Amino acid sequence: MASKERQRWLPLESNPESFNTWSHSASTRPLQDCYGLDAEVLGWVKQPVKVEWRLPSIYSRDPLVPITEAYEKARLEEDARIEEDGVEYVADIVYFKQTIANACGTFGLLHALANAGVPLEPGYLTKLCEQCKDKTPLERAQLLTATDELERVHTETASSGQTAASPSSNLILVYNIILLFLPTTNLPPQTPDLDTQVDLHFRTFVEHKGNLIELDGRRNSPINRGKITMNLLQDTAVTVKEIIELSNSLEFSLILLITLNPTPED
Template identity: 40%
Template sequence: MATVAGKPRWLPLESNPDVLNKFVKNMGLRGDYEFTDVFGLDPELLAMVPQPVGGVLLLFPVSDNYMERNAEEAREIEARGQTVSDQVYFMKQTISNACGTVGLLHCLGNNQARVQFEDGSYLQRYFAQCAGKSPAERGKLLEEANEISSAHEASAQEGQTDTPALEEDQTLHFICFVEKEGQLYELDGNKEFPINHGPTSPDTLLQDAAVVVRRFMEVTPDDMRFTVMAFSKTQ
């Protein structure tokens, strides 16, 4: 694992379902769930996404407005409190540019009842190690997961865009939305805790996540660098 300014750093993943599906399958994901593009947030485009949806990945631009919004959101939650299910798998991101893999792990970690991992695979071993650990400890375990690091690096070299220099700071960030116990959770490894966005259901996860994605878009309305993918049952 490379380090820049003393902090572990990976190459960023491309927001590309083909790249992500190959990545998770190489790490041991089995079954009929995979990542697929969401081509728009209008109801007719959301209806084209295979169901059921187990998670939603959002890649979006990080701006000063976004950082200010995050700080305000954290203050509001600390003031009023929120309910977070202990069934939510959440981890901290401690590796620069690893937000794509953290987003994938958030998605897979919260769908372990729906998917299968090959016996002895990277994913099976990693999630077994994560059981009972804190978000920070899970982030540290990823730093030590050399097999996942190698798989990430191989995937980061694929895709349709040029691979950036390792020391280059990225302005795009992956997060994940999942449903747990009837609530919609935003999982961002750069935040201190999951964000509960209110009621949802397995059947309406995609539509309810789209409402929150629109709020992200409103923060930087002139920036088109938003992509959305769903983790769906495709067969």
């Protein structure tokens, strides 16, 4: 059984450079910031952004969202409905129940890599994903807490961040977020605090069988947000706008996991 000290990790910064460091040993796919939710800004996303049609996902997206009273109320009400009605098209999703405080960044990236059809390089993460296939969400969480390599990578990534974690969702974060374009390159490094209570949270959106699936380790299961009518990028933007309106906060950051087609040689 994991020790008590292992149940709280340093919070990860919502920074694509940090997440690229984390995912380097497992995937060659780049992550990038998304600087807004309007159609014109979404058009700035690097193109082409697509994978082979047989893969279940085009993008995975890790939004950082504030945890407010309004959000928590809506979450609990939705969880109650899901408990009663169930969720369609999520039975074969790899979902991790988050049991480690401040580890939502790593759980978000695991949800992305495990469900986005992204080829992984041989290593501990490939082995971990294989072990998780036939497990329950809680059993997968137990595997994560027992994986020293995962904790090491998470801690090294968190320690290399450029900003200290915000303890309250009433503060504006000082790094690239969707609605405020604040640079990170000149910020002095901050020492992460293991005891900081962070009211910000990562969740992941992936496309699966034509549906927009939300993966949040704090929830009881994956959530089906409905059929994708445009594409994963645009449909997720609609959902994130609804979350922003509900939370009444500007503390949002969006990171994209993309697959770039190779440029044909002349």
